[in-house]
Amino acid sequence: MQKTLLRGILNLLPLAVSVWLCWSITVALDDMGHAVLTLIGLGNQWTGSGFILIFCLLLVAGVAFSVSPIIWLYQKLEKQILRFPFFRTIYTSIKDLASLAGSDGSKAQKRQTVLFKQSNGTFIIGFVTSESIPKAVNDALPNDQWVPVLIQMSYQVAGITSLVKRSDLIYVDWPFEDAMRFMLTAGISPAKPK
Incomplete structure (x- = not known):
């Protein structure tokens, strides 16, 4: 019985944790999007609209960062922000982690x-x-x-x-x-x- 239970845990736990983590990120992004919608006066829309808004904003940002003037402006802003040592430590760590996770292979x-x-x-x-x-x-x-x-x-x-x-x-x-x-x-x- 103990081996059967352990086998069930070992097979289902990675799936359950992965689904929970993806769901939590999706809900957090939806909540963030709803906050933006409320901020601009559109109030609370249907469930998922916040996630779609954040997804679209990230898509627009991705397109914008393929244009040289936007990249140049962002690098200037980044350089000014990184003058604060504590912020620089946090920002560079997160940026390195994101670039590692976001590599295309x-x-x-x-x-x-x-x-x-x-x-x-x-x-x-x-x-x-x-x-x-x-x-x-x-x-x-x-x-x-x-x-x-x-x-x-x-x-x-x-x-x-x-x-x-x-x-x-x-x-x-x-x-x-x-x-x-x-x-x-x-x-x-x-x-x-x-």
């Missing part, structure tokens, strides 16, 4: 999965996150070609960034998403069949 494809050997003969799985490192760091390191490698921690969002010689890396033909799933679950999550 092209950035994920550039994150090459690699292995590198430790001194005790074991290997660590990591991801090359960039083809270059900051000049100040590069100047401080011995002459060689160094790249940043992210070592993701299991069940955490955090990871460790190591600088590794490119010659010490073993490049692996393993999609970023599959390797990340393996690392985040410490190998417990089964690999997708090919």
Whole structure:
């Protein structure tokens, strides 16, 4: 009975939490849209109208940010706002997280999965996150070609960034998403069949 209950929880919990999270975000956006509608004097419309308003506003913003003058103005505004240290810390963290979540897959494809050997003969799985490192760091390191490698921690969002010689890396033909799933679950999550 205990195994059956556990099997039910393990299968339904991810679905239930995902549905709950998506529903909560949808309701929050709908409430935000209703607040905007009330602010402009249209009062409380039908359920879902606030969500549609926010969706349309985001669509218009996406189109607007493809126009150079709008991008230039936004960058100027962003630069002025980022003069406040506390706000800068919060804003840049959220912006980095949003850009990571909103990547269309092209950035994920550039994150090459690699292995590198430790001194005790074991290997660590990591991801090359960039083809270059900051000049100040590069100047401080011995002459060689160094790249940043992210070592993701299991069940955490955090990871460790190591600088590794490119010659010490073993490049692996393993999609970023599959390797990340393996690392985040410490190998417990089964690999997708090919």
